[in-house]
Amino acid sequence: MTTRRTFIKGAALAAPAAALATPAIAQSKIKWRMQTYAGSALGEHVIKPAIDTFNQIAGDQMEIELFYADQLVPTGELFQALQRGTIDAVQSDDDSMASPTEVTVFGGYFPFGSRYSLDVPVLFNQYGLKEIWDEEYAAVGVKHISAGAWDPCHFATKEPINSLADLKGKRIFTFPTAGRFLSQFGVVPVTLPWEDIETAVQTGELDGIAWSGITEDYTVGWADVTNYFLTNNISGAWIGHFFANMDRWNELPDNLKQMLTVCMEQSHYYRQWWYWGGEANLRVNGDKLKLTTIPDAEWETVEEAAVKFWDEIASESPTKAKVVEIFRKYNADMRKAGRPYRYG
Template sequence: MKKEKKIITSKRRSFIKKAGLLTFGVAGASVVKAPYAYSASNPIKWRLQTYSGAPLGAHVIKPQIEAFNKAAYGEMEIELYYADQLVPTDELFRAMQAGTLDAVQSDDATMGSPVDISVFGGYFPFATRYSLDVPALFKYYGLNEIWDEAYSEVEGVKWLSTSAWDPCHLFTVNKKVTSLADMKGLRVFGVPTAGKFLAQYGLIPVTVPWDDVEVAMQTGELDGVAWCGFTEAYEVGWADICKYALTNSVTGAWFGSYFANQKAWDKLSPKLQALYRMSINDSHYYRQVWYWGGEADLRVNGKKMELTSLPDNEWAKVVNDSKAFWDETSSISPRAKKVVDAFKLYANTMEKAGYPYR
């Protein structure tokens, strides 16, 4: 009996030893052959620069980056840089394409994207009325496919996702705007597309580094901003300088996107790519709620700015003028026309749907 037990024990030990060697051999082979292998002591490092300054970045991107770095658990770490810290904002695209930056958060127009749809990034007049319009347009009206197609034609860059930020209002330091005539001569910081549209009423778009906007308004270099909504104006301190806020919004939500350098993106494992996309989606949700809740609350309860509005007939003219702007933009290219056609179809659908959509 003891002899039989000894034989069984010996066989078990032999099996475990062989199984261990086999497992080690398989694991060793997989480590050598696998394209994705990481060490907690040597994580992948990315440098990401956002369009926003630090006060705004605390909401529009910092929570996402912190969450991603924690979830990556030593396999990857993203270093976050704010507006103009590494490169000027209008050079973000080229810096990412060249590999100076691994990733970017911005709208297409502000970062100087060399694609025929860049004009739609940021604030395209009256393309949206509410923040949920943006993800709906991308998911159900073909914009996801159009953006992916456009950036697939540009070497070295990967477009990842677009969603909504806040609406675009005009905030002024000293001049009260109660008519279109009051816009004439106002030097205003803002995103390119909205600035181009509003220029027909005499507004003068001015470009300065984001961190210089506050000082430029204090010194009189700028008369105001047409860059954001109420939530952002209060958060970054512009509401402390501007005395007046125009309640009419030229569009309901900013088109903001996430991009990556193609080589940097391709080096990530499928797991890390999925994790990064998940963190982007979580950031989209965070902003949607943060902006939406703030816009209503600060219009009603905010005490820092006096609210003004344009007369109904003048505002109707602005809305009508946007039709010509749309038609002009659709002539850029067949792809640009597809985007405008999607806007028209969406607007028509929303009008027909009625309350609570329009």
């Protein structure tokens, strides 16, 4: 007969085996919602490949559900939704998502702040902009993950632009800061949902767009409703970012933080060559938009106006002054470096 002592002894010996046989409690999969500033056609290039890659690598650990422009909230409310945690992550420029920080005015297209797309990562990683952005967003409960470059800012219009006078009275869809700058030349900035732009040009509500380079014009359908592309630009690259709700970010294990950052950095590299090659190819081989150019001597007045605009921005706060000074130093260094960094 089994005594109490032998029963206890047997149970103790069996316990380790039983523990090994008991399945571990499955860890729940982390799920995030991310919204981008871009519509679905553009999103296929500027964000979807990165998120698809992340989801594949993350496997059972984490999944990001991607939403395009205005699908969850209007683009102008992205920051508020991110800060509240309604959305876990965002891809946007500061300007479009109405960020309440001191650096918002520099997001998107800061007039003549850059000439080439490579200027943006150098400004952030070697000239100190990253530290400023990180600090500004941490103060409002948002994690600034990464900054990168998109395309330059050109006009795509229904009527040709051959001089500054041709800009007067034109109703143009553009970014807030770009619109603020361009208004001195008679441009009438218009804000509309991203997905409504093509129709607004067709109906005459808009005369044109100053939102992108020629690659986006062809990719998203704007080249189908406009006729002309102005080769002069007010900025060589759009400055965009990836952001996350700070609490959601802090909850991630370190390996997922690193994985997410790597995938976003890879997306910056993709855009470097996709836009750079696309801009040249469509200028040469595109068959939808006729190219026009404002003469250099006349366009210099726009560049001179940008210098005054920088002074105006710098006078608004110490942080803005610090950022403007970085732009000044960087561009001065590039001019001193000469070709191929700056010329002309």
